[in-house]
Structure formats: C-alpha cells, structure tokens
Amino acid sequence: MLVISSSNLRGRIELNPGERVALLGRNGSGKSTLINSVTCEGPFDFHVDGREFCDTRDYSLISAVFQEPSSQILARTLEDELKIMARFHEVDFELARKLMGPYLKTDFFRLSDGYRKRYVITSVLASKPRYVLLDEPFSNLDENAIRLVKEVIPQGSLIAEHRTREVRDMVDRAYLLSRDGILELSKETLWDESFLRNHGLRGFKLKVERVEHGNTLLDVGVGSLRVKVREGEVLCLTGPNGSGKTSLLKKLSGKVYVIFQNPDLQLFEDTVWGEVKRDDVMELFNLKELRDRSPFALSMGEKMRVLIASAFSSGFRVIGLDEPTAAMDGYGIQSLAEMISILKEEKRGIIMATHDDDVLTLCDSRIDL
Amino acid sequence: MKWKVPYILVYSVMVIYSSFISFPLWSLLVSLIPIMQRRGIVGGEVLAVFLSFFMLSRTEHLYIYPYVVRAFTFLNLFFASSEHLDIISLLDIGGEKALPLVVTMVYFPLFYQIAAQVFFYRRARRKPFSPLKLSRPILVEVVKVAENLYRAYTVKLYGNLKKDAKLTPSRDDLVPLALGVVALCLSYLLPISVAGLS
Numbered sequence: 001m002l003v004i005s006s007s008n009l010r011g012r013i014e015l016n017p018g019e020r021v022a023l024l025g026r027n028g029s030g031k032s033t034l035i036n037s038v039t040c041e042g043p044f045d046f047h048v049d050g051r052e053f054c055d056t057r058d059y060s061l062i063s064a065v066f067q068e069p070s071s072q073i074l075a076r077t078l079e080d081e082l083k084i085m086a087r088f089h090e091v092d093f094e095l096a097r098k099l100m101g102p103y104l105k106t107d108f109f110r111l112s113d114g115y116r117k118r119y120v121i122t123s124v125l126a127s128k129p130r131y132v133l134l135d136e137p138f139s140n141l142d143e144n145a146i147r148l149v150k151e152v153i154p155q156g157s158l159i160a161e162h163r164t165r166e167v168r169d170m171v172d173r174a175y176l177l178s179r180d181g182i183l184e185l186s187k188e189t190l191w192d193e194s195f196l197r198n199h200g201l202r203g204f205k206l207k208v209e210r211v212e213h214g215n216t217l218l219d220v221g222v223g224s225l226r227v228k229v230r231e232g233e234v235l236c237l238t239g240p241n242g243s244g245k246t247s248l249l250k251k252l253s254g255k256v257y258v259i260f261q262n263p264d265l266q267l268f269e270d271t272v273w274g275e276v277k278r279d280d281v282m283e284l285f286n287l288k289e290l291r292d293r294s295p296f297a298l299s300m301g302e303k304m305r306v307l308i309a310s311a312f313s314s315g316f317r318v319i320g321l322d323e324p325t326a327a328m329d330g331y332g333i334q335s336l337a338e339m340i341s342i343l344k345e346e347k348r349g350i351i352m353a354t355h356d357d358d359v360l361t362l363c364d365s366r367i368d369l
Numbered sequence: 370m371k372w373k374v375p376y377i378l379v380y381s382v383m384v385i386y387s388s389f390i391s392f393p394l395w396s397l398l399v400s401l402i403p404i405m406q407r408r409g410i411v412g413g414e415v416l417a418v419f420l421s422f423f424m425l426s427r428t429e430h431l432y433i434y435p436y437v438v439r440a441f442t443f444l445n446l447f448f449a450s451s452e453h454l455d456i457i458s459l460l461d462i463g464g465e466k467a468l469p470l471v472v473t474m475v476y477f478p479l480f481y482q483i484a485a486q487v488f489f490y491r492r493a494r495r496k497p498f499s500p501l502k503l504s505r506p507i508l509v510e511v512v513k514v515a516e517n518l519y520r521a522y523t524v525k526l527y528g529n530l531k532k533d534a535k536l537t538p539s540r541d542d543l544v545p546l547a548l549g550v551v552a553l554c555l556s557y558l559l560p561i562s563v564a565g566l567s
Contacts, residue, residue, distance in 0.1 A: 018476055038524060039520050058527075059524050060527075063525075070479050071479070072518065073472075073521070074525060074526075084456070087457065088527055094435070109478045109479070199378050254493075257491055260486075264513075265483065267506055268494075268505055269502065296505070298562055
C-alpha cells in the first residue's frame, strides 16, 4: 500500500495497487505540490508497504505524470524517449506500442492534445511502476481526448483533478485536500452538488441570470461563419480540440479584445495595477487588495480576473475568452460566472470558446465548429 | 532518420568548410536537403536569400551577401541537428553535461511557440513594444518548463545518468557523411562566383 502524508496536515492518503483514487481540492490546496514531492523535495512523505520511499527513491514503485505534457518530454518521439529511458532501466516497448498505436514515432509537437497526454502517460507506464500519480490528466481536453486518456490510466493511480464530472465515474474513492488536512470522501459525495459548491470543487450546475439582449455590437463574416453578438449576450464557440475555436478568435482579434489560454503568457506588467490601470475597474472586479501584487504570483482564477478586468478597461465592447476555465476550480468557475454577469450588466458582449460542460449553461447562443 | 553526434559534427564541419571555399551556394543547398520536410522554413529561407540579394545589390552592399548566405547555412545546420540528432548519442558522450544541449534540441519548437504566442498576445492586448515587458512572460514560462523538466528527468531516468557509449555508425549515419562530402566536392569542383564575390 502507498501512504502519503505531511507533518503539516491532518489525515493521510492510502492507495492500494488495485484501485484508482481521486484527489480533489481547490487551486492552491497543494495537489500539485503533493505530486511534485515525488522528487523528495516537497513537504509530503511517501511510504510504500511501510518503507520510506525517499530512502531509496525507487521510481519503479512510484512514478508521476505532471500537469503540462509539453514540458516533461525527453525526446521528440515516444520511441526515442523510451530508448533513452531503456539506458537506465527496463522499459516495456510492447506496452507503449499498444497504447500509442501508430503514433509511437510521431513528433510530439504534431500530436493532438489527447495523444500528447497519452504520450506522457505511456512513457511513465512503460516503466511499469506500481503506483502512478497523475496531475490533472483531463485539464483542457475535450470529450474524445478524455476518452483517449481514460483508457490508459491504470489501477494503482492517484488522480489529482478539478473536473469532478470526468473523474467520479472511474475512481473507487476520493480524498479532499485542503489547508485543514486530508479528508477521505465517499464516492457518493462526488455527486453532492452543495458539497462540491461549498468546498470550491467543480461538478455543480451554475445558476445563471438571463438578461435582455440589447443592440448588435459585432456582426462579421469569418469564412463561411457569421459571428453576431449583442449587448449582454454570451455567444459560445463549441467543438472538440482542434476544431478551430482559437483560430476563429485569433481572426476576430482586433475587432474583439481576446483573452487566450495560458494567462501567464499574456501578462506583461509587474503589478496588477499596471495591467488594469483604472481604479473604478479595480473596484468593480474586486482587485483593490491585489493592486501591488505581481500578476504572475496570483492563482489561476485571480489571473483570469486581472485579464478580464484589463479587457474591460480597454474599452472594447466585445470580449473574447478562449477556454477560460482550464485548470480552474469551483470557486474560479463561480468567479468567472460573476465576472460575466458584470460584463453583461455593463452591456458588453462576450464570445467564449469552450468545451467545458461546467460552463455551457452560461451560453445564450452557440456556434458549433 | 537519426544521426549520431560524431557524424552530424563531421557533416557540419564539412558543410561549414565548403561554405568558405567559394560563394556558399552549394553549402546552402546541401544544408537544405536534411530539412526539406520543413517546407515553411525552406520556402521562407529561399525567399529571404533572393530578397537579400536584390536589396544588397540595390544598396550597393553586395559584398555582404556571402555572409548572409553563410548565416542561412549555419542556421540550417542547427535545424538539421534539431531534427535529426540522435540525442541518445549526445547523452552517451556528455552524460549529465549534455543535458542543456539535449533540452535545447528537444524544446526548440516549444520555446519558439512560446515566443511567437507572447508576441501575438502583446499585439492582441495592444501593448507597446518593450523588450523588458516581453521578456517577463517568456522568462516565467522558461522557468516553469525547466522545473517540470527536472522532475520529469528525475522520475523517468530514476534520478541518475550514466555513460555507456554506443557510437558505431548505422546506415542512417552515412547520410550526413555523404551530404558533407557532396557539399565539399561541389564547392571544389564547381566553385560559384557572384559578381566577383566568393
């Protein structure tokens, strides 16, 4: 049995080789820190069958798949990566062939999002570890990509994930990680909407107030599509990964103020005030307390709040959001819904590209790509 | 097609040497062969080579032109290394010390993508051009990549690297050697001269 604990926290996580267990928690609760501690440089301790893991650091017992696939590859193709790994320990090429099929020799940067995740999971599974820790394996994936990833997650996995809907069907138990400690949850709790909402987890239905739409703010043709947005309207661009949602938003950039994925690449100033530059907007979006903080040091939800506030202060009447809920917890989703509500009240129009079921209720109209 | 370090080095040395024998057109053409499948780069480069020629001849600075062509040749050698280098052989030779080079080779497309996105987002957010401001998100992202990569190496390679060289040439390794010889032979046998330049 794998036992994970921390001297700073009450409770512990127990994982048997024959089960899959979910690890839930808000942004900043320590899920990634727990998984990163597998390098023996974090606050969490790992014991396998009663023995301290970090005494031997035997990664054939515990391995980990980290959050961002593109920064954990050792080579450009999985075959090359496995050849490198085979220099250091035994690797099961057959298993990798079975899991990656025709994509074993495909350049990582030419793979779809689902297969990129599958690449990094397969590279770890090819070493046949007894336990695998996975950090947000479904983050920002569409339905089809999630299916591709779910197929390869083995027993003996601890799955840290925000997307409760996606993980609750495939796990035996769950743990909630918070500053108070580690709490074991029954599987039924993962369907309890008030529990999820109150603990900042995802998987509940958003309450949406509909407003009357006003004048047309944008009416343009892009290729064969007509994009029309009115005051107070949320137009959603839906469709699987790679269907062209981001490309469409890029084409609209200039007519629409677009906030793309990965907030870190869109922040340029050294303070939150530098990004927003308007006191009334800082007040409106509840950012006054963060005024002198570096935007890079904020949580994912707060970064999105800063970017939406800067979009608001730019004066653009239509604001584009590209997959705004990626890596966001339940509070982040509720906060996004509040911000969209503010934008609607201020008679702005919103175009949101998403395939996230948790926020589809926010859409007033949809374009399926 | 993967080439081991010694053979890619020999290829690079031969192409570089041939670029100094006469006007470096042959070395440029030979250096384009291994990267033919990257059509965008090849197309852009050919266009840039022609444009440079016309611009430099208009401004009467044609004496710089061989240096321009040579620079493209060196760039192609980097692209070819990034595409075809057998990084296992690099680790064989350099062990842990070779890691930064391996990272550069593997992560070149990612870093390029990050830089391109940051430049696009700056324009989308209508931020004025400022090297300091542009460097902030790139720096943050590079640090994140480095941290993640360190963890991935630790977990996947069990926290150690060892030296176990296997450098016997394979059939693939003969390709860069042949290309290098072709570049040298063409430069010696059919030296090109452009407007008296070489």
